[in-house]
Amino acid sequence: MPKITYVEFDGASHVVEVPVGQSVMQGAIRNDVPGIEADCGGACSCATCHCYVDAQWLPLTGGPGEIEAAMLDLADNVHPDSRLACQIKVSEALDGLVVRMPKSQR
Numbered sequence: 001m002p003k004i005t006y007v008e009f010d011g012a013s014h015v016v017e018v019p020v021g022q023s024v025m026q027g028a029i030r031n032d033v034p035g036i037e038a039d040c041g042g043a044c045s046c047a048t049c050h051c052y053v054d055a056q057w058l059p060l061t062g063g064p065g066e067i068e069a070a071m072l073d074l075a076d077n078v079h080p081d082s083r084l085a086c087q088i089k090v091s092e093a094l095d096g097l098v099v100r101m102p103k104s105q106r
């Protein structure tokens, strides 16, 4: 099962196994990882699952889609590596993925 590393804003790191097909957000919520709130439950309408994708993984996750980008426009501290964790589907190729949480989600 792919392992995803979630790094809180304060640097605390959580390595979690997430089943293929679940989202990076679901992996955080189901394992009580702090910093991903997911108020809308994954409907791409709250931006409380904002995360930064570690640079080496960006080619594999890709960038945000149109609706996701519109939601990110409403989030704080958005960077070029920003994604909504509910919109990143876990695959075997993402085994080892590292995401970091923004200051606004601590």
Ligand code: FES
Pocket: 025, 037, 038, 039, 040, 041, 042, 043, 044, 045, 046, 047, 048, 049, 071, 084, 085, 086, 087
């Ligand atoms: S959980 Fe609401 S936008 Fe991702």
